[in-house]
Amino acid sequence: MASVSLHSVSKSFGTHAVIQGVELQIDDGEFVVFVGPSGCGKSTLLRIVAGLVAPTDGVVAIGGDDVTDVPASRRGVAFVFQSYALYPHMSVARNIGFALETLGMAKEAVSQKVLSVARMLKVDHLMDRRPRELSGGQRQRVAIGRALVRQPEIFLFDEPLSNLDSDLRMEMRLEIARLHNDLKTTMIYVTHDQSEAMTLADRIVVLNHGRIEQVGTPQQLYHAPDNRFVAGFIGSPRMNFMGVSSQATAGRIVGAGNLSLALASSDLENPITEIGIRPEGLRLVAEGDGRMVCILERIEDLGHEHFGYCRISDDTVWVIRLPEAPSPDRIGKPVGLDFADAAVFAFAGDGRRIALAGLQKMAAEAPLP
Amino acid sequence: MQNAIAQRAPRKPASFYRLKRRVVRGLQIFALLLVLIYTLFPYYWAFVSSTKQGAALYRSALLPALDFTYYRQLIDNPIFMGSLLNSAYVAVSTTLLSLIIGISAAYALGRIDFPQRRAMLMIVLMISIFPQVVVLSGLFELINWLGLFNRPSALILTYLLSTVPFTTWILTTFIREFPRELEEAAIIDGCSHFRILMKILLPLMGPSLASTGILAFILAWNEFLFALTFTLTDENRTVPVAIGLIAGTSRYEYPFGQIMAASVTVTLPLIAVVLVFQRRIVAGLTAGAVKG
Ligand SMILES: Nc1ncnc2c1ncn2[C@@H]1O[C@H](COP(=O)(O)OP(=O)(O)OP(=O)(O)O)[C@@H](O)[C@H]1O
Ligand SMILES: [Mg+2]
Numbered sequence: 001m002a003s004v005s006l007h008s009v010s011k012s013f014g015t016h017a018v019i020q021g022v023e024l025q026i027d028d029g030e031f032v033v034f035v036g037p038s039g040c041g042k043s044t045l046l047r048i049v050a051g052l053v054a055p056t057d058g059v060v061a062i063g064g065d066d067v068t069d070v071p072a073s074r075r076g077v078a079f080v081f082q083s084y085a086l087y088p089h090m091s092v093a094r095n096i097g098f099a100l101e102t103l104g105m106a107k108e109a110v111s112q113k114v115l116s117v118a119r120m121l122k123v124d125h126l127m128d129r130r131p132r133e134l135s136g137g138q139r140q141r142v143a144i145g146r147a148l149v150r151q152p153e154i155f156l157f158d159e160p161l162s163n164l165d166s167d168l169r170m171e172m173r174l175e176i177a178r179l180h181n182d183l184k185t186t187m188i189y190v191t192h193d194q195s196e197a198m199t200l201a202d203r204i205v206v207l208n209h210g211r212i213e214q215v216g217t218p219q220q221l222y223h224a225p226d227n228r229f230v231a232g233f234i235g236s237p238r239m240n241f242m243g244v245s246s247q248a249t250a251g252r253i254v255g256a257g258n259l260s261l262a263l264a265s266s267d268l269e270n271p272i273t274e275i276g277i278r279p280e281g282l283r284l285v286a287e288g289d290g291r292m293v294c295i296l297e298r299i300e301d302l303g304h305e306h307f308g309y310c311r312i313s314d315d316t317v318w319v320i321r322l323p324e325a326p327s328p329d330r331i332g333k334p335v336g337l338d339f340a341d342a343a344v345f346a347f348a349g350d351g352r353r354i355a356l357a358g359l360q361k362m363a364a365e366a367p368l369p
Numbered sequence: 370m371q372n373a374i375a376q377r378a379p380r381k382p383a384s385f386y387r388l389k390r391r392v393v394r395g396l397q398i399f400a401l402l403l404v405l406i407y408t409l410f411p412y413y414w415a416f417v418s419s420t421k422q423g424a425a426l427y428r429s430a431l432l433p434a435l436d437f438t439y440y441r442q443l444i445d446n447p448i449f450m451g452s453l454l455n456s457a458y459v460a461v462s463t464t465l466l467s468l469i470i471g472i473s474a475a476y477a478l479g480r481i482d483f484p485q486r487r488a489m490l491m492i493v494l495m496i497s498i499f500p501q502v503v504v505l506s507g508l509f510e511l512i513n514w515l516g517l518f519n520r521p522s523a524l525i526l527t528y529l530l531s532t533v534p535f536t537t538w539i540l541t542t543f544i545r546e547f548p549r550e551l552e553e554a555a556i557i558d559g560c561s562h563f564r565i566l567m568k569i570l571l572p573l574m575g576p577s578l579a580s581t582g583i584l585a586f587i588l589a590w591n592e593f594l595f596a597l598t599f600t601l602t603d604e605n606r607t608v609p610v611a612i613g614l615i616a617g618t619s620r621y622e623y624p625f626g627q628i629m630a631a632s633v634t635v636t637l638p639l640i641a642v643v644l645v646f647q648r649r650i651v652a653g654l655t656a657g658a659v660k661g
Contacts, residue, residue, distance in 0.1 A: 050557065052553050052556065052557075071556075072553075072556050072557050073556060073557065073558070073559040073560070077557065078557065079553070079554070079557045081550045081553070081554060082550075083548065083550050085548065085550035085551050085553070085554040086554075087551065087554070087555075087569060088551075088573065089572045089573055098555075098558050099557075099558035099559055102558055102559045102560055102564065103559060146554075146558075150558075
């Protein structure tokens with residue numbers, strides 16, 4: 001059990017800065033998930049914590065001790081790789097027990113520990129198989145078993161489920177959650193998958209271009225993103241954005257689709273240049289009702305939910321999550337969109353979110369400038 | 370619709386395609402036989418010649434006479450048997466040494482990032498393209514200076530010059546393509562570099578080691594020029610030189626039969642080695658070609 005802290009950690013490969021001044025404090029027993037677009041440095045940051053990559057700058061501390069120069073094997077961490085990285089020439093049992101064997105533990109003790117871990121992960125009937133004779137899910141379990149057997153202070157997972165099909169991914173996700181519940185060990189988990197991040201994490205760290213955009217609970221990130229990047233990254237389907245022009249003197253913002261919102265207060269230095277509304281914050285209403293107009297182009301029926309695609313202007317199509325499929329006759333026709341004030345996120349030109357004190361509906365028939 | 374179908378060429382009867390397949394198959398077998406005869410005939414001819422006596426040698430009968438006198442003579446010839454031992458000693462030592470040096474060099478060149486790495490690889494490659502004759506006189510000086518002249522160890526030293534570059538290259542390629550995560554998993558599991566090499570890399574390198582080792586062995590076993598230059602006396606000769614220097618009973622007799630018998634004999638170990646390892650060789654030569 002240990003806390004992790006990163007203090008102004010940077011990493012460059014040659015001149016290419018991959019991690020830039022990351023500050024992060026992870027508490028003992030916390031489940032932290034790193035998310036971010038491909039190539040933003042998630043794996044690199046995880047490897048820095050593991051000790052597989054040395055940071056160019058900064059301090060890594062585990063359990064309060066500076067471990068920046070401590071080799072990976074002495075950090076008390078376990079790493080689960082995306083490719084599983086099982087030793088292909090060893091049986092499942094030896095794969096799981098290899099770390100203990102390396103420590104010089106007696107054979108009896110090793111096989112006992114291996115067996116108890118294998119039972120826990122339900123791979124004890126596969127002990128003599130080679131990795132290539134296992135299915136993807138079984139390999140994943142063995143890889144987790146290999147991490148588990150060392151009783152690490154910190155678990156590090158690098159996209160462990162991304163090679164599995166979606167059913168298995170859901171099942172393994174539950175198992176990892178249960179594992180964390182049982183062990184209460186600190187875990188850091190890298191993923192691309194929104195639902196993994198939202199369901200597993202105590203806190204999510206959103207990375208972009210090697211910088212932390214925001215750290216917070218899944219709810220904080222969803223309901224109160226700090227900036228446009230986080231707003232667009234968290235949530236699926238992603239938030240709908242539209243550029244708007246601020247008429248600060250008139251106290252309102254206007255945009256395509258007859259959008260016209262009155263602002264309770266406005267900041268002249270930092271005008272709102274863009275707004276965003278999540279698909280679930282929008283409602284489809286009759287033409288003429290609601291606060292915007294658009295053309296319903298397409299409906300996707302997934303059985304349990306429905307998505308509508310609304311063209312607002314030539315280059316803007318918004319997605320709406322609908323409770324039930326609208327009648328097909330409405331496709332291609334103008335419809336109205338309605339939303340609550342609280343559903344609107346506003347962003348300044350530099351991407352920061354601007355808190356809105358309150359919006360008033362301006363008549364949709366108010367003429368566009 | 371009618372037109373579209375009419376425009377397509379009419380389909381030939383099934384018997385046509387069956388015939389075509391058989392003809393192609395026949396041609397394939399014929400080509401295969403041609404290649405086999407081309408490559409195996411010299412060896413077969415050596416065997417046939419080695420079992421014939423005297424004047425029969427000059428008749429080009431294709432069937433072996435199965436007279437093994439020459440082979441018996443060879444076994445009784447202490448110099449030839451000595452040269453076999455020398456060859457074995459030189460070839461085995463060369464193979465082992467070049468594998469050890471090759472693995473160490475390849476691990477450094479394949480895994481450790483240092484600025485001169487590309488230059489090093491280029492130099493290693495360049496060494497192996499010099500023709501032997503070019504380095505012969507220089508090596509002769511070196512061997513003399515080291516006091517190794519007329520000793521089998523001189524041969525080991527000089528053969529390494531040709532075997533180490535290609536073992537290093539092949540093994541470097543292998544180590545480069547070795548999944549990094551596997552090594553990282555071993556590091557996390559607490560392995561030292563040495564333990565990674567012994568427990569993870571070496572067991573998985575079997576095929577590449579077998580194929581490079583066999584190439585080194587064949588090269589050392591068959592080498593003639595250095596062996597001729599750096600050894601002086603009969604008891605230090607290796608097999609190719611010993612065969613080259615087999616003399617007839619009189620000046621005017623060319624000991625064709627004995628030479629053939631000796632050649633056949635010394636090829637047997639190679640064939641045995643290659644047959645034992647052949648599956649691994651193929652695996653090693655194609656390693657990395659496809660992601661496994
Ligand atoms: N050993 C390396 N040498 C040079 N550049 C590297 C190295 N490892 C990673 N990079 C670069 O660092 C950047 C971040 O890589 P990283 O693997 O951390 O991304 P990631 O966020 O994990 O992406 P993904 O989601 O695709 O796994 C990438 O641009 C990558 O090209
Ligand atoms: Mg990654």
